[in-house]
Amino acid sequence: MKRFGDLAPSLRTIMTPGPVEVDPRVLRAMSFPILGQFDPEFTAIMNETMEMLRELFQTKNKWAFPVDGTSRSGIEAVLTGLIEPGDKVLIPIYGRFGYLLQEIAQRCGAEVVTITKPWGSVFEPAEVIEALDLHQPDLLAIVHGETSTGRVQPLAEIGKACRQRDILIAVDAVATIGGVPVETDAWCLDAVIGGAQKCLSVPSGMAPVTYNERVERKLLARKRVEAGLQSGTEVPDENRRPIIQSNYLDLSQLQDYWGPQRLNHHTEMTSMLYALREGLRLVLEEGLEERFARHRLHEKALVAGLAAMGLDFYGDESCKLTVVTCIAIPEGIDGESVRSMLLDRFGIEIASSFGPLKGKIWRIGTMGFSCNQKNVLHLLGALEAVLIRHGHSLPAGAALQAALEIYEGG
Amino acid sequence: MKRFGDLAPSLRTIMTPGPVEVDPRVLRAMSFPILGQFDPEFTAIMNETMEMLRELFQTKNKWAFPVDGTSRSGIEAVLTGLIEPGDKVLIPIYGRFGYLLQEIAQRCGAEVVTITKPWGSVFEPAEVIEALDLHQPDLLAIVHGETSTGRVQPLAEIGKACRQRDILIAVDAVATIGGVPVETDAWCLDAVIGGAQKCLSVPSGMAPVTYNERVERKLLARKRVEAGLQSGTEVPDENRRPIIQSNYLDLSQLQDYWGPQRLNHHTEMTSMLYALREGLRLVLEEGLEERFARHRLHEKALVAGLAAMGLDFYGDESCKLTVVTCIAIPEGIDGESVRSMLLDRFGIEIASSFGPLKGKIWRIGTMGFSCNQKNVLHLLGALEAVLIRHGHSLPAGAALQAALEIYEGG
Missing domain, CATH: 3.40.640.10 (Type I PLP-dependent aspartate aminotransferase-like (Major domain))
Structure with missing residues (x-):
């Protein structure tokens, strides 16, 4: 009986607003x-x-x-x-x-x-x-x-x-x-x-x-x-x-x-x-305050990187949720095609949205165990490459430099 | 922060009507x-x-x-x-x-x-x-x-x-x-x-x-x-x-x-x-029919063992559920004390019941992964010892012999 194979899920970098890596x-x-x-x-x-x-x-x-x-x-x-x-x-x-x-x-x-x-x-x-x-x-x-x-x-x-x-x-x-x-x-x-x-x-x-x-x-x-x-x-x-x-x-x-x-x-x-x-x-081992600070740090690096790429953020900045970053899908870019290439080539998952925002924004989560330097840097590099691959013009290399600035204490 | 220790559950033989071993x-x-x-x-x-x-x-x-x-x-x-x-x-x-x-x-x-x-x-x-x-x-x-x-x-x-x-x-x-x-x-x-x-x-x-x-x-x-x-x-x-x-x-x-x-x-x-x-x-690898037959076999061995111990079964035999065997708690025996000794000394869990049957019967499950020869024999031997320990008189040794008869094709 081998119709149903052994469970063998691929390892993913999950940068959605949940579920996230464990x-x-x-x-x-x-x-x-x-x-x-x-x-x-x-x-x-x-x-x-x-x-x-x-x-x-x-x-x-x-x-x-x-x-x-x-x-x-x-x-x-x-x-x-x-x-x-x-x-x-x-x-x-x-x-x-x-x-x-x-x-x-x-x-x-x-x-x-x-x-x-x-x-x-x-x-x-x-x-x-x-x-x-x-x-x-x-x-x-x-x-x-x-x-x-x-x-x-x-x-x-x-x-x-x-x-x-x-x-x-x-x-x-x-x-x-x-x-x-x-x-x-x-x-x-x-x-x-x-x-x-x-x-x-x-x-x-x-x-x-x-x-x-x-x-x-x-x-x-x-x-x-x-x-x-x-x-x-x-x-x-x-x-x-x-x-x-x-x-x-x-x-x-x-x-x-x-x-x-x-x-x-x-x-x-x-x-x-x-x-x-x-x-x-x-x-509790990490500590609530330390955990909140970690979420703020990686949000800061992510946002710096996305901004350096020239992407536009969605929504009122004064009430941005630390753990979810929304960006407008650039004019002329097929949002679902970008998401598929991120998943298929880089093993990274980001999210689309619902209802009136469907097809208009991407949502990137920096939550819990997924919220770390390796994931943020991996995502920024991959997103840049995929956007270039989709014909979008951007300042190549700037995103990772901007994020590294944050991580180096900039 | 060591207030909450590493997870370290004991290994149990779970012979209840669920949850059972995995x-x-x-x-x-x-x-x-x-x-x-x-x-x-x-x-x-x-x-x-x-x-x-x-x-x-x-x-x-x-x-x-x-x-x-x-x-x-x-x-x-x-x-x-x-x-x-x-x-x-x-x-x-x-x-x-x-x-x-x-x-x-x-x-x-x-x-x-x-x-x-x-x-x-x-x-x-x-x-x-x-x-x-x-x-x-x-x-x-x-x-x-x-x-x-x-x-x-x-x-x-x-x-x-x-x-x-x-x-x-x-x-x-x-x-x-x-x-x-x-x-x-x-x-x-x-x-x-x-x-x-x-x-x-x-x-x-x-x-x-x-x-x-x-x-x-x-x-x-x-x-x-x-x-x-x-x-x-x-x-x-x-x-x-x-x-x-x-x-x-x-x-x-x-x-x-x-x-x-x-x-x-x-x-x-x-x-x-x-x-x-x-x-x-x-x-599906086991096969539905084979799985049903396995449940019947171990029920038969369990029932033979309990009967040889002289215990009384609860309920109408003609509609007995294969996977749950109910026995009357013998006169003068504290059912919860027997269950505790089974758990604490032998690592075996059996169940009591609800409502009008509370305190009157024990329920033994033979379900899924828990339904196997090792568990049935382990339980029968342990239950006999615990009942003797509680002052109950029974034909020592008979239960395991009766169950082995079944497993040997008797």
Whole structure:
């Protein structure tokens, strides 16, 4: 039976906004034999992971654990737990992933109010605060780092304004966690969702979330113990708020599984948890501040190189997201042909974008393990060669010199 | 920073109904560097996985792919896609996981009708067919292998009866897929959900599903393209059936991601997919029939050994699930103390059970990679020693002799 060959993926330099390359230590962690889900060694690993996640999210929250799914499973878990049908949800939209928040909130039965900014920019905090006062929503849901446009939305003022008004705020920090500061407690964020396969550099498959007791109160009011596990002492349903519409993503049940009660829900993703734990160890060993500085350094070198090549950057510079750099595809160049040649000849992957930006910009990620000097220099040299190959005129050799200037302390 | 040590899980003999031990080839597959999600090498891996899943499910269905989550994510994806609010769903319940189907269906807004059997037995097909005629549901949702009680529900007649009546049938085959026959097409099953961490012996994290065009028609009538990805040519919402209430588990969007359109949804779980692909290769290399026969052989040896030890089996023998063997905890023995000693002294894990069976039975799995002669013999010897240690009187030495008789062809 040789119809399906041995797995033999090519080695890639992955410079997209995720998924990105994975540290060999994390890859190795996944190759360990598994433990049973209630094995004391495994529940200890679950507890250690929660402890490390609190540091990552910069929070003293009791609850910080991964939802077992890709990033949007964490977003949906938070929104479906917080939104009861008819709740008013304010969503500021400045790129694709704002629309995703809208879509999920609508499916949860929310009355959604959106405010929008042209793609490539973000909101002034005052604009969002004004909308809070105008619409008085139950929940504000907002994207921190928008990978579709490469922008970052400042959240400190918005978070505090929500707290003052007793409005819950849920933040999609999928693209930013582990790469740029996400200060859950200092910014008064009630629920935050991080991503695994971006700045944490763990393979896609888990969505770390954290939430505080304001969120937990809301969840507990909607909680049901699973029918097949009930002990007969539960409070009757009629005294509860409407049930959470997903069982798989029900945070009120998930926290009983992650808490000391260990009430069976799903079977925890053993190997993915090994990977997440190792990825978190790497983050904490490096140090959050040092990690953020590393991301800034390589962004600086990349941007210097691209500028020296004469390429135009997309979007408002004042709100550029450190870990995603967007460049306009030059006039007359076929963006997909450039991406294919980069992949086929140089083994480098960069990204295109979505919706209105499809075919107009390239997006280059400098995230996590992929964010290093070798990758940045490799990419700049390759992109220059491929652009020349596509007939684009540019100052040959300038990009790498400009980037080296940065690395040599220029 | 040495607060969190190197990952160093103990090696366990895992004889539970899942998660079970993982073949080193599958563990190795997860340690390969990752590819980007739209890398042609990766989409080829996605396609190969679909092809192998069709063989596993014994179907010619177009759609067979993993949902990115643990088993119940696949169940919820199927139910939330098939159930519109107010739809009538019939659920025959004969153990814990029937209640899970009920709970998920209720959260989808179904009018749920249940019929129940005492735990430890299953339904006569005629009983279910009578209920179909009495209640005339839109959907029948039923568990194939109930791990909580170790029973298997025959489905061939029930599936055909549903087809004759134009009622959809969705089957939870989480515990059975890859261990006992699941004949999707021959039994006229419209949607089937398999499990990764049981007889497939892949770590928990993916839920393979398959469904036919009857299901697809229902999904397409409810489909929406994600707001941030719309091209402006979509059919207006008002002409559609009610939207699927989950975005993450929306099969109508997932099939656009798994299909040639490759419309971005989540970021596929790279390393988990590597694992699933390798796990499927192992299944097909062994051969489905040979694999089923292996599961029967080791069950026979285990049962012979336990019987020789004088232990009582739980449940109706005529519907025993090959891959889970349930035994009554003997009078006066503390079941959890026995389980702890098995784990701490012998590195063997067996399971307790849920709800009304908690504290009353042990459940021993013989699934996938864990289902082998070494494990069965190791377990029987260890269980005998631990029971003697707990003051239980039994014919010492008989269990291993009885099992060896089976392996020697007795």
